[in-house]
Structure formats: C-alpha cells, structure tokens
Amino acid sequence: MCGIAGVVFKDKKLHPVGKFMTHMLNALQHRGPDSAGFALYGGLGLKEHEYILNIEVKEKPGLLEEVKNRVDSAFPIKSEEIIPSVENYTIYRCKVALDSFSQLKPLIMDVDKIDDVIVLNGAHSFEMIKDVGLVKDIAVRYKTEEKMGTHAIGHTRFSTESIVDRYHAHPFQTYIIPDITVVHNGQITNYWKIRDPLERKGHIFETNNDTECIVHYIADKLSQDYSLEEALEQSVKDMDGPFSYIVGTPNGVGIAKDQLGLRPGVMAENEEVFAVASEEVALREVMDTSNIEQISPGESRAYTI
C-alpha cells in the first residue's frame, strides 16, 4: 500500500504547489511511512540546457569534494546547495549547464561510479525531492512548502519488495526523454515482459523496481509521439497486476489504474485545478470534494497545460 497524488493548476501560472503537495502527501501518510517524494514542475526557472543534479553523498572525509570535482571537471558548477539528510548522508544539489540533454545520463553514470555516492536525479523542468522517513520531516528538511510551480506529483511509500532508501523512494525518473516521472501504488506482475523489450531497445535500468519499469515504458511511448493520454491507455492494456500510478511530464499529469481496479484512484476537477490521488482525504487539501470521481478499472485520465 502506497499513497499517490497529483495536481495541476490549469492557468499555467506559478502556485504554491509544494505546499499543496506536502499537505496532500501528509494526508496520505497512513498509506506508507517508509519514504516520500515530490516532483514539483514549473518552478525552477532554469535556462535552456541547465540541469539540477541531486546527489546523495555519504558523510566521509573528502567525498563531497571528490563529487564536486567530478562534476565540475565535466561541466562547470554554476551554483550549489547542501541539504543535510539522515543516516549519515548529505544531499548535494548543484546546477550545471550542458550542451544537450543527451549528456545528462552519461554525467550521472560517471558520478555514480564514486563509491558511497548515488545521483538521485537530474532534471530541467522539475524539482525532485525524495527521502526516507515521514512527509512532515522531509517537508522541513527540504522546505517543500516554499516551492512554487504549475503542477506536481507525489508519493508516500510502503515498501513491498525492494529496499527502503532514497533512490528507491518515488518518484522514479528516466532519461529516455526529459523530465518524465512516475509514482506508483501496486505491483507490475509481468515486469520482465515489459522490461525485456525496453532493454533490447537500449533502456538502462538501475534497479529491479517495477516503478522504474513503468517510467521507462511511459517515456518510451512518449518518445514515439504517443500523447500522455494514449501512453496511459496503452499501458493499462500491456501491464498486469494490481496498480494505480500517476505520471508527471513537463506539461501535465495523468493517472492509470489496473483493469481489475485493485488499487484506488480518485479525481476531482474544477475550472482552476485538476487533482488525482489514492484517496479523497488528499484531494480535499486542494479543492472542494463534493463531486469526486472514482477512477474505474482500466481507466486513465490526464490533464496537460
């Protein structure tokens, strides 16, 4: 059992989306205490080809300097921030300017080669915040309530198969195309059937987590010019198991639910806001919920701005 949530402000303007998503996830805390995560879109204001890297670094003498040197020698660091985390780890956040998106994954793989260092993500149009522990603690650590944006997705995790750490916290991301994220509640039981053809196409999987499989699948479809709605619709046909998941893209949010309807999903919409979540208790944090809709088995919904 995990909690998932997504919200879109239809006017494309900046809103306190971090605050709203924090409240939504806090309301879903009972669905998963292991870790929590946010993908907050639209508020970074980066120039073209600028990217933010979030790097988990163990607190060891000289290690942070080694990471900085590794990044800086590849692409000059334009700004940086250090966010203390828990369990003797620090999150090192830095901004770099690449020549193109295709340089991002190789840079991440290069930094990942350093022992006790994991690049949690690299992004241009959204801010990734994910860590172990409770939403309220993560919110304070990362000042999530101060973050502005146009739309967001988020997650509270109750781990089933894979381990509890920052990297396995949701959202998951892929680098097939820029800035696609997924949060997920459930299991993909035909995991290898989905993963094998994607690997043969060149997708690089970093974990055995089924959520990573979903984000690669969706990104693959989007890269073939599927719309978000079409990609979600096809995913429900291709994936087996009990699941509901929410996808974030640079211009929208969508939700899909398995064909037997074994995981929850509700949505509410008015002229200003489109919101989806595991439970009504999260939706009521962003809007009036007198008219909520149940996502039906096999159904998908999306809103793009």
Added chain:
Amino acid sequence: MNEFKINAQNNTPREINRSIKQAAKRKNRIVVENPNAMHYLVAGLTDPVEVVIDGSAGYFAATMIHGARVHITGNAGWFPADNMTDGEVIIDGSAGDGVGQGIYGGTVVVRKDVGSRTGEIMKNGTIIVGGNSGFMSGLFMMGGRIIILGDISDDAGESIIRGTIYVGGEIKSLGKNARIEELEDEEREELKEILEKYQFQVDKEKYQNFRKIVPRSARPFYGKETEEG
C-alpha cells in the same frame, strides 16, 4: 433531542469510535464534525442510535455495525457498511469500491455513483445506488438485493450465487453465471416502495425499464444442479 457532538479534528479513529460507543449508551443522536474523509469511522457500533458524519468518510465507514443508522453527508471511500448485520447507512455523495461488501442485513443507500464490486459477497440486505455502479458489481453475491438506478458496468453479477441485482439503466456486460430477467409487477411495486422510502424520484416509465440480474445456477462451479440450495 438527546444529541452528542464529536469533533474529529486532531483525533484518531480509535479515539473517535471510543467516544461514539460511549455516547451511544446515553444519547440517541451523535454528530461527528470535521470527519475529513477519515477511515474506520463508526466501526463496530452495535447500539441502535442515529449517527451523522457531517462531511466525507474514508475507508470502511460504518463497518460491522448492528442496528445503528448512519448518515454520511459527503462521500465515502472504499467498503462503506462492510459486513453490516443490521441498520442503515445513507451516503449523500458518491462512494468508492465495495459498497456494502459482505453485508448480512440492513440497507445501504448511496445517492450518487459508486466504484467497483458493489455488494461483493453480500449475504442479505439491500444496497441502493442512485447513480452508476462499476465493474463486477454483485461479485460472488450470495443473497439480498442491489438496486442500481443508473448504469452497471462490465461483468455485472460475476459469479453470483443467490440474490438479485435490479438495474434501471444500461447493463454493459454480464459476468459468469449471471443472466438477465424481466421483472414481475410485484417486484416493481417492491422497488417503488423502497425507493420512495429513501426519497428517490423515479418516473413511472423508469420502473418499466428496470431489469434484473440473477444467477444461472446456484452450483456454477462444482456439484450437480440437483444439489442447488
């Protein structure tokens, strides 16, 4: 009126349910304010009192009640009235999956749409849905009746063993062991009686459109038809 109010804000379901059960011994009406879609509200209440949840409830609202009359003025999440043995649960808004799951008796009323598997494994009692009902409604139903004023989605009455699903709108598809029958006039009268009791405005013509989903066999999986109970 002998009323007691409970503010659910900043309390746990366990604390609220304990207060409800204590109040039910000396009051005849209990109002839960600020429920905020909280799970497990009014679980296991066995006193014949009136409880108003003034807003939305989360999962398993009024689960395992016996005799209480529960009115939810907002929406409900998954499994409202789960395993109720007697009483009444009325939901003014919509509800999630598994409305009236496994009920042995009593009446559940949802005025708007509901999710999937409405009335799954119910043994007796009545479920009324003012809007549409989702996938596999009446799954493994073993008795009682479900009344859907709107449409019913795919695999209606999947593996139904006993009981009846009345549908006023479209039936998208039937599940295994389910078949459609026309209603007798007597059944239309029964529908009219109970729907009017719960203030549903239904045209005379609509009663003519109602059809019912019933089991093909009481022994669909193994055994012989002569052994049907």
